[in-house]
Amino acid sequence: MHVVILAEFASPSGGAEKVAVESARGLAEAGLRVTYVQGVAGPVDPLLDHRNLTRICLDLPDVWARNPVAAAVAGIWHARAARALSDAIGGMARAPDVVHVHQWTRSLSPGIFPVLLATGAPVALTLHDYFLACPNGVYYRFDTAEPCALAPMSAACILAPCDARSRLHKLVRVARTAAARRAVSGRGLHVVHVCDASRARMGAMLGGYGLTHHRIDNPVRVAPGAPAAPERGDAVAYVGRLTREKGADLVAAAAREAGLTALLVGTGPLEAELRAMPHVEMLGWQAPEAVQAVLRRRARALAAPSRWFETGPLTVYEALAAGIPVVASDRSGAAEKVLDGTSGFVVPPELAALSAAFVRLADDARVAAMGRAAHGRFWAAPMTIARHAEASAALYAGLLRTRRDAMQHA
Template identity: 75%
Template sequence: MHVVILAEFAVPSGGAEKVAVESARGLAEAGHHVTYIQAVAGEADPLLDHPRLSRICLGLADAWSRPAVAAALAGIWSSEAALRLAGALAGLKRRPDCIHLHQWTRSLSPSVFPVLFRTGAPVLLTLHDYFLACPNGVAYRFDRAEPCALRPMSAACIAAPCDSRSRLHKMVRVARTAALRQAIGRRPLHVVHVCDASRARMGAMLGAYALTHHRVDNPVWVAERATAAPGQGDAIVYVGRLTREKGADLVAEAARRAGLTALFVGTGPLADELRQRPGVELAGWQCPEAVQAILRRRARALAAPSRWYETGPLTVYEALAAGIPVVASERSGAAEKVRDGATGFVVPPAVDDLAAAFGALADPARATAMGRAAHAAYWARPMTMAAHARDLSALYEEIVHNRSCAMQQETAARASDSTIEAARP
């Protein structure tokens, strides 16, 4: 099978690209021929170096590097992206059996969807976020610091000052979402959810489209090792962007109440505020190997306290794989992998609840027991790259088979109609 994977970057700068790169490698190792198309010019992850994997770069500019007006216009509809993608697909030596898109908001724009549909191959889109329905992409009211309950693109949604930047930025994103709805229309699109919560939540938000929903776990690039020793850890570790919607401020205060250090790995707008708090350490951005080392050396637990409906933060799975308890927000999709009270805690994103969970883990024996349970539970059914590739392969084969059957039935129906018409006097 020839699979085309389309993403905006070939080096992981976030979860979507990380999954795209690891999916490509896993599928190649599983025996498929993979073409990885990256939109933005730049380097490529070494994982993409494989005999059955080829790479094409469209050479587009990242919207964040462009002047504001040009970025806004290209974000709503980029004719350049559509033309370059169409050329790349037309130049393939082998027709793709399916095309899997992972991200489109930074350089590609809604203009690429008609290009993908015109190939005639089934099109899949992994929902790493909520941009398919929600203009600001996270279904979160930044003006109220709470999840959004409005119907996407309703009058109330359009009027809401919910964007993290400005009303003008929100209007640009509303225009992009309107263009997206027009670009996709009622064409068949397969959407892949990375957690059960996302599938349940997004199903009610996507009535404007003709979608087929699927569920596949993200891959986790972690080798199996002996369980960590969280009972010896001295810190609650937070890994990710330092923002209020992800709950970084909650971790700092809750850890202080529990008498533990709050160790933040990452960067973001709350960095200066957090640095001034007592009992806080900032490690800055770290490579994946360094993150794993920090978790094993320092973590009493990993905290994932998102205020927004996060789909599936990979750090939760990586911590469980290492044998580290996780305290996750009930709003996080990754919380479905945490067994409350056994491998960690699932709590509301509130200081009191987080502090209670951190306090329980202040007991070294309990942290140790939970870490061992987390390690055993994860490796009983690991989310490895091979497992991810196996599940994707089965999904692709099912979609291609069903499409072939549908086309054969349509051809037979047309032939039957033609025969009946010819027999009429």
């Protein structure tokens, strides 16, 4: 089987491309032929170096790094990207049996979908975000700092000043979402959800477009090992971009109320504000190996109090795999992997609830028991790269069987 993986980048700077890279590697190690197609030139993760894996770079610009008019046009429908992708697929020694898309909004645009669907191969799109339904991609109102309750692409949605940048930027994104919906409607696109909550929410948003929905956990790049000893930690850790929608400010404020140190790993627009707060220790960006070492040494728990309906933040799974309790937002899809009161706490992303959970982390015996439970529950059903590849390969085989049966009965 020849699988084409399509993403914007070949080196992880966020969760979606990390999943794309790790999925490609896992499939290659499982014996499948994999072609990894990246939109934008840049660093290449060593995981993509494998005898069963070929990499193609389309050498496209990041649309948002261009002048505003060119960015708007390319963001809505990037004709050059469509041509480059068509040429790349046409030049492959073997036609793809399955195409799996992980990213499409930074260099590719909705223009890629007609090209992919015209190949005749089943096309899957992992929904790491909400862009296929929601113009700003996160189903969150940046103007009111709360989750959105509007029907995506309704008149109220189009008029809402919810974008993180500007009203004009929102209108460009509205046009892009409309173009994407037209490009995939009724064309047999398969969408893959990374959590149960996202499947339920997005299924309701995207009804009537002829999509087929599937569910596969994100992979986590971890190896079996002894659990951490979180009861020895001295801080509550936060790992990720320092933004309000991800709740970095909540971690800092709740840690202060609970008398704990907030250990913040990452960078972002709230950096200066958070650095000035008491009980905060800033580590900046860290390589994945360094993050794991810091968590094992310092963290009593990992906090992930997302205000938006985050789909599947990998940091939650990585903490659980290490035997570190997690305090997760009840709006996050990753919360479904946390057993409230046993392997961590699931709370609303509010200061009082979060600080109350942090206070309970003062009990060493409780934290130790939660760490052991987190480790045991994760490894009882591990979300490893190999398991992800196995689930993905099974999905692809099923899609090919369905297509073959349909052709035989046509």
